[in-house]
Amino acid sequence: MLMLLSKPLSRLRLTGLLEGSTLLILVAIAVPLRHLAGYPIATKIMGPVHGLVFTLYLVALVDCISGGAWTSREIARGAIACLIPFGTFLNDGLIKRKIAQAEA
Amino acid sequence: MSLHEVLKTLHITAVIIWIGTMFLAPIVAVRLADERSALQKFRAMSGMLMALSIVAALGFGMATAAFAGWFGQPWVHAKLALAVVLAAIHGVISGQLRRLTTDPAYRPPRWLAWLPAAILVLVVATVFIAVAKPF
Numbered sequence: 001m002l003m004l005l006s007k008p009l010s011r012l013r014l015t016g017l018l019e020g021s022t023l024l025i026l027v028a029i030a031v032p033l034r035h036l037a038g039y040p041i042a043t044k045i046m047g048p049v050h051g052l053v054f055t056l057y058l059v060a061l062v063d064c065i066s067g068g069a070w071t072s073r074e075i076a077r078g079a080i081a082c083l084i085p086f087g088t089f090l091n092d093g094l095i096k097r098k099i100a101q102a103e104a
Numbered sequence: 105m106s107l108h109e110v111l112k113t114l115h116i117t118a119v120i121i122w123i124g125t126m127f128l129a130p131i132v133a134v135r136l137a138d139e140r141s142a143l144q145k146f147r148a149m150s151g152m153l154m155a156l157s158i159v160a161a162l163g164f165g166m167a168t169a170a171f172a173g174w175f176g177q178p179w180v181h182a183k184l185a186l187a188v189v190l191a192a193i194h195g196v197i198s199g200q201l202r203r204l205t206t207d208p209a210y211r212p213p214r215w216l217a218w219l220p221a222a223i224l225v226l227v228v229a230t231v232f233i234a235v236a237k238p239f
Contacts (some may be wrong), residue, residue, distance in 0.1 A: 008202065047175065048166035055162055055188055059195040066199025068207075 005076050009102055013059040013095045016081065020088035022050040027085055058080050064098075073100075111168040118160035123190075123227055125153045127159040129197045133204055139214045140205060147201045149220045158194055162187070186230045193223060
């Protein structure tokens with residue numbers, strides 16, 4: 001786990017998958033629980049959790065971009081991915097390819 | 105001491121360590137650009153401090169706001185927006201330090217020397233919003 005966190009692209013992949021998961025939980029479970037079942041506690045918990053993971057994804061993304069070797073298209077993909085549900089899952093292939101390139 | 109006070113104390117402590125390290129890192133990166141082994145040692149130390157303190161600062165900050173019922177108030181959203189900008193600067197610094205310590209031909213860009221000033225302005229604005237809660 002520590003080895004995974006020590007590499008910037010692996011950190012980006014991990015935070016991306018976590019960001020995608022928390023966004024899905026927020027949108028598909030917590031928000032309906034709040035509005036349809038009257039449990040506002042669900043969004044009160046998941047909102048800040050997603051906010052925290054979103055910010056950590058942003059740090060990991062900017063860290064990788066600032067470290068170099070990212071095209072404008074890849075930067076746009078990484079930035080847009082965290083704003084839409086399933087986005088970071090769809091973008092995972094790009095991160096995996098970049099990890100493979102870095103290790104080659 | 106209430107839970108709110110404990111969380112707030114931990115948040116402020118983590119923020120002090122985070123911002124302190126982040127403020128110093130660009131200055132060291134520019135000054136030690138020709139001493140890459142010293143910069144490598146600084147990067148190892150500051151990277152760990154910055155990583156742990158940003159997680160603690162954001163985590164305890166979110167918990168403080170959640171337990172106090174502050175989410176939904178405009179000043180909290182303004183403070184969060186500034187925190188996200190500071191977090192992005194954290195990413196920029198981390199990437200630049202890695203590039204400087206792994207690529208011997210890479211020179212620190214001129215804008216790196218201006219980052220502490222940007223951090224200072226953002227911190228003053230963030231502290232003002234947190235203290236005055238103007239909206």
